[in-house]
Amino acid sequence: MNTTLRRLSTVVMAMFVALMVSTTWIQFVTAGSLNEDPRNFRNIYSELGRDRGPIVVGGEPIVTSEPVDDDYKYQRTYSGGDAGAASVYAPLTGFFAVTGTYTGLERYANGYLGGEDDSLWLDRLQNLITGEEAQGSSVELTIDPKVQKAAWDALGDYTGAAVALDPKTGAILAMVSKPSYDPNTIAVHSNDEATTAYNKLLNQNPQVNSVDGSERFSPYGPTVNRGINATYPPGSTFKLLTAAAAVEYEGMSPDTQIPAPDVYQLPGTTGDGGSVQNFGGETCSATGEMTLKDALRISCNTAFLGLANEVGKDGMQQMFEDFGFTESIDIPMSTSIGAYPGLSDTAKDDSDARIALSGMGQGDLRLTPLQVAMMSAAIANDGDLMEPYLIKSVRDSDVELVSQTKPSRYKSPFSSSTADALTEMMIAVVNDGSGQGAQIPGVEVAGKTGTAEDDPRSPTLWFTSFAPANDPQVAVAVVLENEGQSTNESTGGALASPIAAQIMQAAISK
Template structure:
């Protein structure tokens, strides 16, 4: 009789121990992960009872909370919601959080460890708990200029201050209004989220930094040029082959230049001239000569394949094809040299390429949060500029700057010219899905002799120009508008 009882008791004891271990694991070790999971609406229900701190741009709140007479206590609202949505994101009782609302949630909600004294003071005084304010680096004039210049076209714009990494503009279109997702009516908020999720153009996709990446096209020729210059075997005046066509290995097809033109009657030209007119065959041949590893190393020196970048929003890594893909053969290297094939980049990445060149070859870590202040407006956190990596030597950066000046002064990027200001830039017209119009790219910085802003623009499928689009005609004027807004501010 005792033996069966002992077995049952042992089984019950093991079950209790398993339950205790499981509960402890969930409540202690996984507490932070579960608490920060955007699907955990319990956290948001609790946070709605507190005054959530504002998100501020140039002294004005673009996201704020106000008391309301309902069970939640405070209503989150967004000023110029679609304009700033790629930065602010949303805070929703049903749909969770995104972007700055998610990345800085601990501060906005007042739960950050550095705000413990404020929470303690609130407990003692009985005052309503308040979150901290998050002040962004965004320049409202640059943000508005990017928004207006992009118009109804799909695409994205990113502007960076080269010397610091401060993100001055971050626009993605089509966009959405976060106010519809912040509704306290769970049915309305859910319906709004579903409608946006199914909407044409995927408006909740942050094209500037995450999710969708693009073939960078000829803007990647900056990377190929950098690899050549860094090798020590080339200067801007080095003469390189520039044939009318280059046959793909083991194929009856050949690579041509844009529009089937001839880059040079002699079949060769200087590296600087090849970049100036964006000669495909010259850079395809150069890519093969340099080799796949050299291109990959240089791309990584500019930040490609960096999986850990946050600004503080999560950033999708740009990508250069690895050795174990079919794109690492000679045909793949031909395409990679001109930013095609399996090469993929975000607009942020291409802005970072230009910013590194502008900053004497040093790439600064991009960031969007300038300062966090407690309810008494004392600074509890300030972002200091941080050196991310050295992308190229200062001499290579100077050579690339001069080459990019040629692109804008009398090359493929003349639409970016600004009176009295030297603009360094590079165009890109990137093929993507067969049968669809190419993407139009432009990346640049200005003034070239004292860089204040670096920009990258992509207009998907040529925008309103469709198959007739080029980066110089479609994207360069958008970059120009953003640079003017920063320099005239």
């Protein structure tokens, strides 16, 4: 072989090697990132050109893929195209858009819905052999449609959220977020229309009430699931955690006498700037002392400020962490974490004053409605907190069971005896305390109210509860975002507790 041929052969071999390397790099190394690139419209055509699996609630599909005569082949449809019905579930289902944006279950259960999850390898192999079009799997939710509708109707025109859990399993029975939206407007097969509809929603943060009457808007728009991704000051619902720490760590009982002054001076402070009064300047006890049970029953602020200070920073932070509030949970959507002094970037100040203030649920403290519902669920389940989950089961295109969620314990923040003490106190709150609006005829209810200052916005109102108290079937949290005023007629007990009662009644009468 002469020199010219050798050189030519070397060049040709180098070209083949370069081709093999580049092909291997594209098909194997960068395949994932290329598929996920929003500019890759081949992937969008492939996704929408597939019979995507339905999302099912109570045996009925609430999201389907309907055959259409266009380039995408299938139209993703929510509640049959009914805007009102689709809005009830939109914060859960999310949407799947031709822009490459998908949210909620459409995103976090995409592997199942698109038929590409690792557990579906046999189906994919069969499709490869037979040449049949891939089909997605159906995803059945834990949501009870009766409880979901009760929560939706009860919230009415309020801005806020409601979450209902089965305390014995962690199954999410209802999750409503308002205001909501119609995902059908984003699932259209026009890139421009989908983008316009989505951007419009991003700029629709609802106006909320303010203390001084100034124009204020919620930091959360309709596409945010307020049940798991909006955080609020929990107000007096957090007194449940404070009481739990006092019973678990300090050996207190419902009958333990604790200080309940008219005014509490925060540790390390002087003057009016560090003094805190009870709601409306009321007196909790003429003697300046009362039982822990009575303090929770009437929601005495000064008593719980002192209680948190007695438990101390270590105890309060420990209980917060033992609930798992510093961790995100995949339900499968990722939940937001809570904020507590010293345990988060947004609440770094863990001075004694801040710890004391957290005792009544104020300060830098923030929780999601799901987390507040988890407090009641742990008490209802003898101190064992079950991991919340939204997907009940997955079935392939042949209706064969692919997976089924098994309930699992998430945390055990306190003992069963502490749970019993808290239950006794929460029953008193509903029977003849601040939460009487949650009473259900013939059913013993345990609950706790909350009215959280959120300056310059108006107070955020809460109620959390479980029922029946002797055999809990449902644990609930309701939040009304900035819907309160500094009057007895607009507290968590007055406005939020009746909403919780309607949700609990729907759950226990099913």
